[in-house]
Amino acid sequence: MSPGPAPRVSAAARTARLAVHLDHERGVALVRPLDPAGEPVDAVCAVPVAELDLRGTRSVWRNARTYRALLAAGVRxxxxxxxxxxxxxxxxxxGASGAPRGLAAAAARLAGAPVPPDEEREEPTDEPPALFRRAEPDPAGTLASLVAVHAAQQRRLAADPGLRTLAAAESAGGIVAEEMRAEGLPWRADVHDALLTEALGPRPAGHGRPPRLLALAAEVEAAFGRPVNPDSPAELLRAFARAGVELPSTRSWVIRQVDHPAVAPLLAYKDLARLHAAHGWSWLRTWVHEGRFRPEYVVGGVVSGRWATRGGGALQIPRAVRAAVRADEGHRLVMADAAxxxxxxxxxxxGDAELARAGGRERGSDLYAGLAAELFGPNVPDGRARAKLAVLSAIYGQTSGDAGAHLALLRRRFPAAVAVVEEAARAGEEGRLVRSRWGRTCPPARPGDEVPxxxxxxxxxxxxxxxxATAAEWALVLLAELRAMLGRAGNPSRLVFFQHDEVLLHGPTGAAPEAAELVQDAADSATRILFGATPVRIPMPARVVESYAEK
DNA sequence: CACCAACAACGG
DNA sequence: TGCGCCGTTGTTGGTG
Structure with missing residues (x-):
């Protein structure tokens, strides 16, 4: 293959697909225009990466690392x-969830050859993503195999409209994930540091405990009358046992019920020790650089299609440190979560119209409150909490406590909704597969799963x-729609954080109100794309704030 | 020393 | 009968 001239991608190709593979050795992108079915319609071109223009096409690439490198070169x-x-x-x-899914594995599957395991994932690194860090052996061969695998995938997807849409949504998620990582979550190290100092006392010089933890540990010891390491569950159990209290574990809610002078300082210790260990100065130094926290999002990292993250525990940012997430000067955050x-x-x-109606369609609608009125009548004490428990029990499968009675009530009022989850449970128990709306499929039963x-x-x-999985699907479409709507509106706000049903945008103050409006538009659009005509409304109220801590 | 399981806590 | 789903991260305390 000889490199062609600089690409003059035809108007027709612009509406189609463009296979993209980076030749790290030569520092160029190899691109090959494809028709919608994945068949090549033009020769391979070698283009300097910075000159690549991917607008108007669907870019076909190996995995997120390609886009990470493109973003680093300024190509969107x-x-x-x-x-x-x-x-x-x-x-x-x-039904082969967990099987290798890398390009090599896919190509082998296509050729009927033994499927090699996926390469180990790269370790997360603090270095900025290097465009040409690693030479790819035989880039032309890789591009050819990329085109072949893509064509085979297209044939599969053509026969399954749901999966085809899901594939597009999943890939859009991949784009958003890399762009969020590139953008970074604004994180004020000075605010975080002040907050830690306020809670824990001045930062210790070495790796020792900060003053407040030392003091609380001493109080715990004094209360027990002997040395105890409050970080050690085993030692705590022994100390409580010697004081005449046998405990099943040292979980906070267990300890809270005990009447002993060590309890109060111990609970305070556990709380602050968690802050220090998980999101203390060490976390700050490791994960926040130049005012940004850049977790790596792993799209589809959970079998349900939810995202996972690697590095910094981005999906568990505790409320206690959210004040450190602050918009830049002259900027605002738009904070929104689906109700x-x-x-x-x-x-x-x-298609449960009754449940849809109970959920309401207003921006401020509260499904659990609406349900409480439906199930228990108006003004019943704890009605909302009980309704929430009933619904979550139906979705999670809890049958203990009051959940059984609540489930019976739900079944009478919302038979269609309950039938869906109960059929799914039955399928699982019988070892069958279940699927999301568009066809994301659960892992198969394993040997031994027939044991009751x-x-x-x-x-x-x-x-x-x-x-x-269907909720995760909705969230994917929401992200894709919101990104597209911001783009079409020329709104400079950027997605900077996503957590299952919640997004943060960051942009100039003047652009924030419009961005906040677009969130509900994107949510409505996602609902329509995923479900078509439905009485269900998914409210996604958005607020313009300066800090993620504002509730 | 590296590795691993159990525990605990955070998030949805 | 026994009974809520999905994750990540850090510490302890054991193993080889």
């Missing part, structure tokens, strides 16, 4: 087909899967 894509993400969806749909997403998703999935206790556990898993 509009739409994508991420071979690795799509292969994962297809493999799971075939009671999972029960609303269930209502739409089941295991079968029931799998039933709870599949019961939850159909709802959680």
């Amino acid at each position: 894509a509009e739409r994508a087909h991420d071979l690795e993400l799509v292969e994962g969806l297809l493999v799971a749909a075939d 009671q997403l999972e029960p609303r998703i269930l209502a739409a999935l089941a 206790a295991r079968a029931r556990a799998r039933g709870r898993f599949t019961r939850n899967f159909v709802v959680q």
